[in-house]
Amino acid sequence: MDVTVEYNDIDRFILALQSRYNVIAPVSKDGRFIFDLIDHPSKVSPKYDSTLLPPVKWIYPNDEALLEFDLKDAAKIKEITESNKQALLFVHPCDVNAINIMDEILAEEPSDVNYLKRRWSTVIIGYECLGPCKENILCFDKSYHIAYSGFDLFFTDIGERYYVQVASSTGKEIIEMIGGLKKAGFSDKTELFRVRDERKMRFKKSIHGNMDMLSHMLKEAYNDEIWNIEEKKCLSCGACNIVCPTCYCFDVVDEICPDMEKGTRYRRWDGCQLHGFCKVATGENFRKTAAERVRHRVFKKEVYLKKRFGRSGCVGCGRCIDHCIANISLIEIFNKVFDRVREGV
Amino acid sequence: MSNFIPMPATLVGVRQVTDKEKLFTISLDNGKNIKHRPCQFVIVSISGVGEAPISISSPPTDSGKVIELCVRSVGNLTGAMHRLSVNDKIGIRGPFGNGFPxxxxxxxxxxxxxxxxxxxxxxxxxxxxxxxxxxxxxxxxxxxxxxxxxxxxxxxxxxxxxxxxxxxxxxxxxxxxxxxxxxxxxxxxxxxxxxxxxxxxxxxxxxxxxxxxxxxxxxxxxxxxxxxxxxxxxxxxxxxxxxxxxxxxxxxxxxxxxxxxxxxxxxxxxxx
Incomplete structure (x- = not known):
């Protein structure tokens, strides 16, 4: 049964949540927002635009330890899988959808046990977007501005109070643990439908084309001039990979402790935009040019993942556009791809 | 168990093939057979150095319990492999890939x-x-x-x-x-x-x-x-x-x- 939480009751809600979980929530930092472990409910900013890194990185952290080794005894290897109970609080629908996509990718056999263990001990509490959070977003074009699943609880601001959808047994337990919350009544539900209905008018499309055709259009444009134009701009810094909520490529690295006896093997984020990503030891580089790499990033999300899982691997959060110092924009690329066909190239 | 954990293995033979390549004969410490198909590969792990994929050079029909890897010293891991000798320990993950049909x-x-x-x-x-x-x-x-x-x-x-x-x-x-x-x-x-x-x-x-x-x-x-x-x-x-x-x-x-x-x-x- 869904409940409502009054604005002035939200601190009590978060405090209670903290008694059971490490609460990871949007907090303000240097004029922007990040998902961070909070020590006090007052730190939380429910009304944030977008965070620097997506919340999924708390389930898929950089330099995640995979195993510990002993240099004196090569056969001695200790597996490490961490599973702290954590709650991701106020996750926007795009990021909820991104976690759903990551779940699908990393649970596919042979599955990624390290990710799954963390995922199973993570509670996700969503936060409805009733309008665009910033410029440079494509979530509305992709219908990823709404999350239908992948959360335990889901908050919608309906004025003076939040409507909280209870979507899982874990969510129900949390609501029972907090206690004293009002059941959502008829007027709350009416208000929920009203604000959701108004949402449609606030979002506007960024792409001038039928998104269902995008995958096909891109395949047609595989050898197009577009990629060479992007190449001239791209600095191959990999920022787009790092901020992407569905980028999961990684390297495996060993680091030896200063005692020179023990060490740890880590999974370190890697990026397909970096020059050496496909370079092998004998010197061949299988994706030499930035044009090939930019194209690969776009195709991976829109063609390859779409073919495997039936939906686009890009949730349209726009972080890659915001953080590209060379002003490469997926919106621009997609529009060019549609224009190209319209012009009959 | 995590898929990143290598199986402990021992080098039972190291032989120079040319001046650049060596052939390593490897047996798993658990005594099991690495059941592979021709053209599959394993990932070799050396603690403190890292991992690298290496094709299996021996056929599945040969003696069973060991695999042979022919390795040229070109990178970090292959360089470290070349410095190993018989009875040294390494880790093996795999075999991976589809292999030859x-x-x-x-x-x-x-x-x-x-x-x-x-x-x-x-x-x-x-x-x-x-x-x-x-x-x-x-x-x-x-x-x-x-x-x-x-x-x-x-x-x-x-x-x-x-x-x-x-x-x-x-x-x-x-x-x-x-x-x-x-x-x-x-x-x-x-x-x-x-x-x-x-x-x-x-x-x-x-x-x-x-x-x-x-x-x-x-x-x-x-x-x-x-x-x-x-x-x-x-x-x-x-x-x-x-x-x-x-x-x-x-x-x-x-x-x-x-x-x-x-x-x-x-x-x-x-x-x-």
């Missing part, structure tokens, strides 16, 4: 084209076919290397060359006397072989630049695109279809490869 080639003529280090993975297939010789018809080997001293497994290659049941042709890019075999690129060997294109299955492994030229020769001979198999090698980290390095277009070579038919590979713009 051995069920599909029974009763066929087998044509193998191995350029340079390509003989390392193909040796598993050559020895497999040779051990089960009766199940196949003609067996043709084309082997190329840079110089005579670079030819891998020289004793075995000589044995195959002398075996009347195997039609072997060998070439090197450059050589001085007493070399009395062919000199020139591997495609130069195709003029010596006369094949029945409808009955022949080809397997190719070599440096990236070699594939296009060899495929063109095979197509000119009339071999069906689906009967030309390529073992494509890329950078790999996880072997689980996750880390992204071995991806060519939509597929992960560590899971859907490394062996692809030309019919499949030609649809992938990044494959060749």
């Amino acid at each position: 051995i069920e599909k080639i029974e009763g066929r003529d087998i044509l193998i084209v191995a350029g340079g280090l390509g003989l390392a993975p193909l040796r598993s297939l050559i020895k497999y076919v040779n051990n089960e010789r009766k199940r196949y018809r003609r067996f043709i080997l084309l082997i190329g290397a840079k110089r005579p001293a670079d030819i891998l497994f020289k004793e075995e290659v000589t044995k195959w060359d002398e075996d009347p049941g195997i039609e072997t042709h060998i070439t090197v890019d450059a050589a001085e006397p007493p070399w009395n075999k062919n000199v020139g690129v591997i495609t130069g060997l195709f003029k010596y072989i006369d094949i029945d294109p409808l009955k022949t299955v080809a397997a190719i492994v070599g440096p990236p630049v070699m594939y296009r030229f060899v495929i063109r020769e095979l197509l000119a001979k009339g071999i069906f695109e689906g009967n030309i198999f390529l073992d494509l090698e890329r950078r790999m980290r996880c072997g689980l279809g996750k880390c992204g390095h071995c991806q060519i277009n939509g597929i992960y070579l560590c899971q859907n490869g490394p062996v692809l038919s030309y019919l499949e590979a030609k649809k992938l713009q990044e494959a060749l």
